[in-house]
Amino acid sequence: MQRREFFKTSIVASAAILGTNLSAGTTHQPKIGQTLSKMAFPEKRPMITYSDRPPLLEAPRSVFTRGITENDEFYVRWHLPDIPTYIDLDSYTIKINGLVEKDLNITLKELKNDYEQVEVVAAMQCGGNSRSAFTPITGGIQWGSGAMGCAKWKGVRLSDLLNKAGLKKNAHWIGFNGLEKAAYFKTPNFVRELELTELDDHVIVAYQMNGEDLPYLNGFPIRLVLPGYYSDSWVKMLSDITVTDKYKSLFFMDKAYRIADNKTEGETPDHLASKTKPITHMDVKSVIGYPEENMKIYHNSEVVVRGVAFDDGHGIDKVMVSTDEGKTWDEAILKQENGRYAFTEFRFGYKPTKYGTLKFMAKAINRLGVEQRFAKDIPWNRGGYKYNGIDVITVEVV
Amino acid sequence: MKKIILITALMVGSLFAQVDKPMEVPYIPYKIKMGEGFDTLQANCLMCHSFGYIINQGPQPRLFWDKKVDKMITHFKAPITKEDKKIVVDYLFHNYGNGKLK
Numbered sequence: 001m002q003r004r005e006f007f008k009t010s011i012v013a014s015a016a017i018l019g020t021n022l023s024a025g026t027t028h029q030p031k032i033g034q035t036l037s038k039m040a041f042p043e044k045r046p047m048i049t050y051s052d053r054p055p056l057l058e059a060p061r062s063v064f065t066r067g068i069t070e071n072d073e074f075y076v077r078w079h080l081p082d083i084p085t086y087i088d089l090d091s092y093t094i095k096i097n098g099l100v101e102k103d104l105n106i107t108l109k110e111l112k113n114d115y116e117q118v119e120v121v122a123a124m125q126c127g128g129n130s131r132s133a134f135t136p137i138t139g140g141i142q143w144g145s146g147a148m149g150c151a152k153w154k155g156v157r158l159s160d161l162l163n164k165a166g167l168k169k170n171a172h173w174i175g176f177n178g179l180e181k182a183a184y185f186k187t188p189n190f191v192r193e194l195e196l197t198e199l200d201d202h203v204i205v206a207y208q209m210n211g212e213d214l215p216y217l218n219g220f221p222i223r224l225v226l227p228g229y230y231s232d233s234w235v236k237m238l239s240d241i242t243v244t245d246k247y248k249s250l251f252f253m254d255k256a257y258r259i260a261d262n263k264t265e266g267e268t269p270d271h272l273a274s275k276t277k278p279i280t281h282m283d284v285k286s287v288i289g290y291p292e293e294n295m296k297i298y299h300n301s302e303v304v305v306r307g308v309a310f311d312d313g314h315g316i317d318k319v320m321v322s323t324d325e326g327k328t329w330d331e332a333i334l335k336q337e338n339g340r341y342a343f344t345e346f347r348f349g350y351k352p353t354k355y356g357t358l359k360f361m362a363k364a365i366n367r368l369g370v371e372q373r374f375a376k377d378i379p380w381n382r383g384g385y386k387y388n389g390i391d392v393i394t395v396e397v398v
Numbered sequence: 399m400k401k402i403i404l405i406t407a408l409m410v411g412s413l414f415a416q417v418d419k420p421m422e423v424p425y426i427p428y429k430i431k432m433g434e435g436f437d438t439l440q441a442n443c444l445m446c447h448s449f450g451y452i453i454n455q456g457p458q459p460r461l462f463w464d465k466k467v468d469k470m471i472t473h474f475k476a477p478i479t480k481e482d483k484k485i486v487v488d489y490l491f492h493n494y495g496n497g498k499l500k
Contacts, residue, residue, distance in 0.1 A: 042421040051450035052426040081446050086420035137456040137496075139466065183446045186475035213416045220417075251473045 024268045025380025029392050031132035031144040032293045036060060043215035045072045050141050054078035054180075055217055059146035064289035065306040067338060067345040068121070069149030071210055076217045077126050077147065077231070079190045079252070082181035084237060087221055094161075094205065094222060098175075098243035101166030108221055111207060115156040115164075120202055121338035122227035123150040123310040124234060127257050127279040131384035133375055136269055138384030145287045145391070150310070150343035153225045155206035158199055161241070170245040172196055176224055179237035188251040192233040194226075198280075202227045202313075202341070205238060227341035228313035230279050230386075232257040253278070259385050266379020281312035284372055285388040286319055286346070286364035295395045297358070303350050305332070307391070308343035309364035315340035317369070321348040322361040326374065326390070329363065352397040363390045428453060435489030442478045442486055446470075453494060461500035463490040 037049035041057060048058035057076040063069055089108050096104040125148035132142040162174075177191045206225045207214065214220045219236025226233055232252075247253075259265050260273030267273040286309035297303055309316045316336070320329035332346040344364075352358055365371040375389030428449035430436075443452065455466075464487050470476040471483065478486065 037426070039424050039426060041424060043417065049426060049450070050454040051448045052424060052428075053448045054451075055423060056451070056454075083423070085422065132456075137458060139455065139458075139462065141451075141454050142456045182474065184475050184477070187446075188473065216417060216421050217423075255473060 026135045027133050027375050027378045027380055027387070027389065028135065029133060029375055029389070030130035030387060031142060032061070032393075034058070034060075034144055041076070041217060043072060044076070044217065047073070047075070048144065048146060050143075053081050054083065056141055057217070058143055059149060061145060061287065061289055061292060063146065063149070064287045064308045064343075065345075066289070067150060067308060067335065067343045068210060069151060069343075071151070071212055071215050071218070074149040074151065074209075074215070074218055075126065075147045077141075078180055078217075078236070080180040080182045080187070082183065083216075084179050085216070087179075087216075087237070089221060092221060094238055094241060096161060096165045096241045096243070099168040099171040099245060100162075100243050101168065104161070104165045106161065108207065111156055111205070111222070115160050117154065118157055118204060119152055119154045120204060120225065120227055121150065121152045121342040122202075122225060123148065123282070123341060123343050124225075124231045125149075125282055125285075125310075127230040127232050127385045128383070130387035130389075133378075133387040133389060134380050134384045136380075138380075138382055140384055148287075150308070150338075151209045152211070152338070153204060153206040154208035154211075155204040155222070155225065157201055158203045158205055158224070158241075159201055161205060162243070165243075167196075167243060171243045173244045173247050174199065175240070175242040175244065175248065175250075176233070176235040176238060177240040177242070178219070178223075178235045179239050190235070190252050191250050192224075192235055193247060193250065193253050194233060228281055228311075230257070230282055232279065257383070257385070259381050259383060264379045265381060265386065267381055269380070269382070272382055279385050282310070283386055283388040284311040284316070284364050284366045284370050285309065286362045286372060286391055288360060288362050288391045288393045291360070291393060291395050293393055293395075296398050297352060297395050299355055299397050300351060300353065303352065305348040305350060305360050305362070305393075307346055307362055309346055309362070310341075310343050311364070311366040311370070313341045314370075315367045316344040316364055317367045318365045319344070319346040319348075320363045320365065321346075321350075322363070323350060323352075323358060325359060326361055332362070355397050358395050358397050360393045360395070361390050426450060431493040433489060433493055435485040435492075438482050438485040439489050442476065442482055443470075446474065446476065452490070455494070457494055457496040458490075459496055459498040459500050460487070460491040463487050463495070466490075
């Protein structure tokens with residue numbers, strides 16, 4: 001009898017152990033309602049602050065009721081500790097070399113005067129935005145939903161600069177490096193490499209953001225703008241553009257910002273995918289900016305739910321809102337004035353008639369018909385990248 | 399659909415920069431737990447990044463912290479000795495662990 005009891009317990013115990021060890025990894029709503037720091041960083045308002053060195057700043061959700069994110073509320077993410085705190089504009093240049101007919105050393109003045117000036121409104125998002133949606137917790141900063149923003153970028157087409165330099169026949173890869181530096185000489189630089197075929201005319205070298213200088217923390221004086229791409233390749237304080245024929249093996253390309261190279265881009269903590277690929281294009285996503293989590297809303301009052309939606313540049317077709325846990329969906333009104341790479345603003349009027357807990361859910365659908373899934377249906381991945389679950393805000397009707 | 403808008407207006411060079419003196423990135427005193435190994439952590443980790451970067455990874459298993467420190471040594475070339483690595487990983491797991499080994 002005792003022995004049988006013992007076996008029973010041990011079976012239960014081993015099942016429990018197996019259960020935890022073989023956990024599939026789950027996905028849920030990301031963190032919400034983090035407090036703002038009391039300390040403001042240069043050219044910024046107080047933001048959600050994860051680190052001061054390197055600076056890691058997240059925008060509060062309330063920012064995402066508007067299609068353009070203000071410069072002083074735009075998120076910040078650097079990789080290395082040493083960021084130049086002063087740039088002498090008279091001596092600052094972008095060097096273009098490698099497999100080009102002639103090396104260029106472009107000053108800011110030349111960039112502003114010798115080339116066609118262009119503007120593009122584009123959303124920018126960290127690949128790890130909303131990483132806190134994944135359990136087990138993956139490596140990296142546990143961002144809520146504010147590692148994203150949308151600005152009007154002004155600058156010069158990368159292709160115009162490359163044409164001026166003249167690409168050699170065997171040019172195939174382009175490496176981008178900025179001025180951030182590590183503490184140790186041997187630490188790899190944060191260099192990004194892109195294939196020439198990925199770089200269309202919408203890629204610009206930008207010196208202005210929303211009609212102003214870029215804030216230092218967003219890459220003053222110049223950053224690469226890659227509409228539709230996650231921001232890991234939007235190199236800040238851009239200083240070097242190097243054209244090569246072969247892909248150069250680099251830490252930040254080979255090890256960071258990669259996701260499972262399979263159809264679902266998912267894996268489990270116990271069975272990590274053997275092949276990975278860079279994260280590149282942004283998946284369709286929406287974020288509710290208002291109301292805020294746990295807010296009290298008056299019974300029978302007219303609530304206008306507001307938020308933003310975007311994808312990789314195919315453009316947003318619809319944003320649907322549900323007030324019944326996703327059983328039925330209604331179409332939100334869209335405002336799309338800034339082109340297909342920009343945030344689409346959505347709004348949805350609703351009159352709550354029942355007291356108690358109410359959930360607003362937002363689901364964006366792009367022009368390819370790709371729609372957001374519920375958080376639970378998004379596969380876990382080890383880097384905690386590309387979360388784009390249906391957004392949920394819970395309020396109390398009083 | 400508007401793609402890229404051509405700017406027709408003449409460029410007027412701005413005479414005044416938004417920031418024309420060196421800026422200062424503030425120091426934030428992140429509240430990190432004191433405990434055995436803290437001095438070694440401070441000596442080895444703070445050179446490159448703040449405590450915020452550590453504590454905002456969330457509670458993690460021992461293997462995670464072990465691999466993180468390995469990454470700092472292998473990829474970021476942090477000169478952390480074998481002895482110090484063990485002290486740092488012990489500290490991280492003890493103070494910022496989730497109780498699981500892996």
